[in-house]
Amino acid sequence: MAVIESVAQLVYDTSWATAIRESEVVFPVIESVHVMALALIAGTIAVVDLRLLGVVLRQAPAVQVERRIVPITWAGFVVMAISGGPLPISKRLRVGAV
Amino acid sequence: MIHWFFAAYAGTALSAAVRESRWIFAVFEMVHLTGLALLGGALLIAGAQLAGWSLGAATRAQAWGSLRWVALAGLAGIVGSGVVMVGVNPLKYYYNPAFNVKLWLLLATVLIALVVNALVHRPDVPKAVWRVLGAALPLLFLSVGLAGRAIGLL
Numbered sequence: 444m445a446v447i448e449s450v451a452q453l454v455y456d457t458s459w460a461t462a463i464r465e466s467e468v469v470f471p472v473i474e475s476v477h478v479m480a481l482a483l484i485a486g487t488i489a490v491v492d493l494r495l496l497g498v499v500l501r502q503a504p505a506v507q508v509e510r511r512i513v514p515i516t517w518a519g520f521v522v523m524a525i526s527g528g529p530l531p532i533s534k535r536l537r538v539g540a541v
Numbered sequence: 542m543i544h545w546f547f548a549a550y551a552g553t554a555l556s557a558a559v560r561e562s563r564w565i566f567a568v569f570e571m572v573h574l575t576g577l578a579l580l581g582g583a584l585l586i587a588g589a590q591l592a593g594w595s596l597g598a599a600t601r602a603q604a605w606g607s608l609r610w611v612a613l614a615g616l617a618g619i620v621g622s623g624v625v626m627v628g629v630n631p632l633k634y635y636y637n638p639a640f641n642v643k644l645w646l647l648l649a650t651v652l653i654a655l656v657v658n659a660l661v662h663r664p665d666v667p668k669a670v671w672r673v674l675g676a677a678l679p680l681l682f683l684s685v686g687l688a689g690r691a692i693g694l695l
Contacts, residue, residue, distance in 0.1 A: 475690035479581075482574065482686060486582020490611060499607035503599040511596055512586060 454532045463529050470530070477526040483519035487512050547635040550628060559628035566629050569622040576618025577686060583612035584650075584678040591657060592675025593668065601671070602661045609658065616651070639691035646688055650681040 454460055463469050493499045494508045550556055559565045587608040590596050596604055627634045634640045657674050660666050 471690065471694050475687055478574070478690060479683060479686045482578040482581045483585065485575070485578035486580070486585065486615075488582070489579055490582045490586050490608070493611060499611060500596060500599050500604060501607065502603045503596045508596055511594075515585065 451532075460529070460532050463532075473526050473529055477523055477530060480519045480523035480526060484516055484523060487516040487519065491516075544635060547627075547631040550631040553628070555625070556628035556631060559625060560630070566626060569625045572618055572622040573626060576615045576622060577689070578615070580612050580615030580619060581679070581682050581686065583608045583615060584682045587612065587657075588675040588678035590675070591661075591678070592672045594675075605657060605661045609654070612654065619647075634692070637692055637695055639688050639695045643685055643688035643692065646681055646685045650678065650685060653677050653681060 463473070490499065491509055491512050494501075494503075494505050500508055559569075586596070587605055590599070590604040590608075591601055653674060657678070660670070660674075
């Protein structure tokens with residue numbers, strides 16, 4: 444735990460973490476991208492699940508639907524992971540408290 | 542007229558309950574985000590299919606016919622939970638520019654969806670029209686989401 448704490452403190456003290464923390468614009472913009480990517484992931488997974496349940500897109504083979512949509516889900520995951528990194532890093536103390 | 546509605550809403554028991562509860566706003570915010578995800582997923586995939594990105598054997602009309610119900614479920618979740626969330630301070634939302642932009646964008650999304658609904662069974666619609674409509678739906682959804690995030694910042 445102490446190692447995580449000290450690594451978090453190191454990152455927290457970097458200039459870019461400070462810049463994100465102190466800007467009125469950067470954090471909300473990154474957070475917005477993060478939330479929209481999350482919505483994209485959940486939404487595309489929901490559509491694939493509904494197809495597997497036979498609720499939507501019944502005319503298209505499930506395997507084809509899955510192959511076309513899952514890459515979009517992964518794209519959303521990549522965006523979410525990249526945008527999610529700076530969020531806890533810039534607010535180390537809040538994450539540490541959880 | 543609309544101002545009157547927001548002012549009257551602020552005096553209701555529902556608005557008071559949302560203000561005083563620690564949980565009501567948070568619970569409905571979760572419903573709101575889930576609705577946003579459903580709407581976004583359905584519009585992205587339906588928009589891509591309308592624009593010519595094939596999902597296999599399903600035609601435009603077939604894909605739209607099933608995905609519109611997912612989009613409608615998401616829209617119902619967004620609107621229903623949104624009405625409750627606004628209750629926390631209706632007049633603050635009324636004067637928030639991002640909230641106004643979000644409502645207009647949501648209305649534009651619904652109007653485009655109605656246009657798609659009216660055209661989707663017609664065989665004489667040019668491909669260029671489908672490309673525009675197919676791109677507009679997910680882009681409008683994205684704008685609705687970003688305007689929604691901006692509400693808390695303005």
